[in-house]
Amino acid sequence: TMTPLTELTPAELTAAAQRRLERWLLSPEFKDHMEHGKTPRKKKTATGPYIAISREAGSRGTEIALEVARRLGFDVLDKELLDFMAERYKLPRDMLDVVDETRANWFHDVLGVFFDSRLVSQDAYVAHLHRLVYLAALHGNVVFVGRAANFILPRQSGLSVRIIAPKPQRVEYVLQRRNLQQATAARLVDDLDGARTEFCRRHFHRDVRDPLEYDLVINTARLSVEAAAQLVVEAFASVPRTCYSPAGEHAK
Numbered sequence: 001t002m003t004p005l006t007e008l009t010p011a012e013l014t015a016a017a018q019r020r021l022e023r024w025l026l027s028p029e030f031k032d033h034m035e036h037g038k039t040p041r042k043k044k045t046a047t048g049p050y051i052a053i054s055r056e057a058g059s060r061g062t063e064i065a066l067e068v069a070r071r072l073g074f075d076v077l078d079k080e081l082l083d084f085m086a087e088r089y090k091l092p093r094d095m096l097d098v099v100d101e102t103r104a105n106w107f108h109d110v111l112g113v114f115f116d117s118r119l120v121s122q123d124a125y126v127a128h129l130h131r132l133v134y135l136a137a138l139h140g141n142v143v144f145v146g147r148a149a150n151f152i153l154p155r156q157s158g159l160s161v162r163i164i165a166p167k168p169q170r171v172e173y174v175l176q177r178r179n180l181q182q183a184t185a186a187r188l189v190d191d192l193d194g195a196r197t198e199f200c201r202r203h204f205h206r207d208v209r210d211p212l213e214y215d216l217v218i219n220t221a222r223l224s225v226e227a228a229a230q231l232v233v234e235a236f237a238s239v240p241r242t243c244y245s246p247a248g249e250h251a252k
Contacts, residue, residue: 048140050158051236052150054208057192058170058177059220060228061163065145067229072236077136078145126203146196150213151204156242161232162214165221215239 051068055061062078069076133152136142144150150160165173167189175185200208211217216235218228 047134047137047153047157048142049236049241050137050140050142050144050149050153051161051232052144052153052158053161053163053232054146054150054214055163056165056170057189057196058173059163059165060173060225062145063225064163064218064220064228064232065143067225068232068236069143071229071233072141072143074141074143075136076143076145077133078147123203148200148204148208151200151206154242158241159216159232159236159239160214161235162211162217163228164217164219166219169221 051065051072051074053061053065053068055064065076065078068074129147130152133144133147133149136144137149137153137157167186171182171186171189174180174189175182178185178188180188197208200206206213216232218231220228223231
């Protein structure tokens, strides 16, 4: 008997998500998408149900996503998308780390002529990201963390969430999690927020900080991870969606 997703550890959830992605590559939906390469947001075809969580650095967005996935029995996709992309497209994983949600890809312009076979441009990364995110959403029952999923996928098929918190609280969280000095943690928070904002502005022409881009915005200043996750689960159950279930039945 397989262990329910709700009982898996975060590491096991990641492994399960990657195995699922591998199975999806054989699906006719993905084959059709790869052949036609249409932009998901412009397609009339609905995806399966999904939750896209955008977060400020240090706001505990990833922890909340994991808890939401546990409660709903969904997969959660974050860094494993990069690992899978590196394997699928034979791209160097360290280079994907550099271009993932970072500012303009200046090093490719400068060094690409010398290291073209070992570098991946941010534009190429985003093109692959589109396909992988849409592949996962086609099958549904997935929680995306970052990766601009809310700007890639049809809004009406899922729930778009933004997790925020006061900067001092976020800096303290990063400081403790990474064992950093106060100034270093504050600089890292600013850098991550700036990088994510620039990534979405450059490639999607959207402001990741705009509350109107989301169905739900949660300030975790006074909320636990469990309380925030419960709000997401309740919103997911309440917001009308035009999508189909993984079994092919249309959601109400």
